[in-house]
Amino acid sequence: MAEPDIHTLTGPYVLDALPADERIRFEAHLTECAFCTTEVAELREAAVKLAGQVANPPPPALKASVLAAIDHMRQLPPLVAGESGAEPPARRRFSRRSVLALAAAALAVAASGGIAIDQYRDRTDAVQATDRMTSVLAQPDARTVHGPVSGGGQATVVVSPRADAAVVVLRDLPKLPADRTWQLWMIDPGKTAHSVGLAAGDLTQVLNGSVNGMVAFGLTVEPSGGSPRPSTPAAAMISMT
Numbered sequence: 543m544a545e546p547d548i549h550t551l552t553g554p555y556v557l558d559a560l561p562a563d564e565r566i567r568f569e570a571h572l573t574e575c576a577f578c579t580t581e582v583a584e585l586r587e588a589a590v591k592l593a594g595q596v597a598n599p600p601p602p603a604l605k606a607s608v609l610a611a612i613d614h615m616r617q618l619p620p621l622v623a624g625e626s627g628a629e630p631p632a633r634r635r636f637s638r639r640s641v642l643a644l645a646a647a648a649l650a651v652a653a654s655g656g657i658a659i660d661q662y663r664d665r666t667d668a669v670q671a672t673d674r675m676t677s678v679l680a681q682p683d684a685r686t687v688h689g690p691v692s693g694g695g696q697a698t699v700v701v702s703p704r705a706d707a708a709v710v711v712l713r714d715l716p717k718l719p720a721d722r723t724w725q726l727w728m729i730d731p732g733k734t735a736h737s738v739g740l741a742a743g744d745l746t747q748v749l750n751g752s753v754n755g756m757v758a759f760g761l762t763v764e765p766s767g768g769s770p771r772p773s774t775p776a777a778a779m780i781s782m783t
Contacts, residue, residue, distance in 0.1 A: 552578055552686065553679040553700065556585040581686050584698055584711065585679060674748045678707045689780035691715060691761060697778045699749075699759045708753045710739075711746045718743075718763060725768050727760040728753060729779075735760060740768050757783050 551568050554560050560568060572579050678684060681702035688698050695715040701708040710726060718724065723742060727735040728751060736756075738749040761778035762769075 549575070549578060550682060550685065552581045552585055553681065553684045556582055557676060557680050559680050584686070584688075585700070587711070587713075674707070675709050675746070678702050678705050678709045678748060681705050687759070687780050687782055689759075689778050692775075692777040695744075697759070697761055697780060699780060699782065701753055701782055703754055706752050706754050708749045708759075709746065710749055710759070712741055712761070713744050715741075715743055721766050722763050723766050723768060724777075725762050725764040725772070727762065727772060728756040729758040729760055730755060731757050735772050737768060737770075740764075753782075757781065 548568060548571050551560060551564065555565065555568050568578075572582065679700055681704050683704045684700050684702045686698060686700050688696065691697055691712070693716040696713050698711040698713075699708050700711075712724070715724065723740050725737060726739040726741060726749060728738050728749065729735055736751060738751045739747065759778075759780045759782060760772065760776045762772045762774050762776055764773060
């Protein structure tokens with residue numbers, strides 16, 4: 543099987559998804575390719591934003607609750623394999639007392655808010671969205687296009703025809719009035735704009751809708767709630783061909 547074009551490995555490299563030999567080869571390439579170096583930096587920024595969307599800091603009382611539960615667990619002396627009555631480590635089983643103690647510790651953590659079912663459910667959509675974005679960035683055919691935004695800011699689009707999906711990263715956008723929003727578009731060969739989402743400001747997300755056959759990404763300022771078609775000149779128009 544032919545080796546992939548080394549310029550297409552930026553996404554898998556950022557996600558630490560390359561085998562050791564390809565990672566070494568790609569890192570050597572980075573010392574000579576300013577384009578890939580820039581792309582890696584931008585995708586790393588996107589990856590950090592993805593992680594931030596699902597990060598959930600533990601409650602302040604979590605550590606104290608866990609330590610308090612551990613204090614009530616009886617520690618057993620170590621058993622050495624080969625001694626009389628000692629089982630090999632892999633065959634040891636928890637005693638009923640140990641299981642109950644671990645259960646008590648788990649309940650203490652749950653009571654402190656460390657494991658809250660409602661919080662888990664609230665974050666399910668964010669986790670699924672992050673998984674989708676990670677999948678697009680890791681596609682072997684993923685490629686990145688960039689463009690400036692009128693008035694300031696930058697738009698970056700990572701497109702994967704194989705996944706029929708794209709991730710957009712908008713950063714440093716000008717602040718809009720409360721009754722305005724950024725609207726994202728995919729442009730087909732007939733120059734028809736298809737809405738693929740709204741943005742209140744900087745964001746990193748998977749675009750809504752198919753990208754195969756589309757020739758450009760556009761960004762406009764629209765009334766709050768969006769428009770069925772662009773009503774203002776494009777603040778950004780980035781070719782994907």
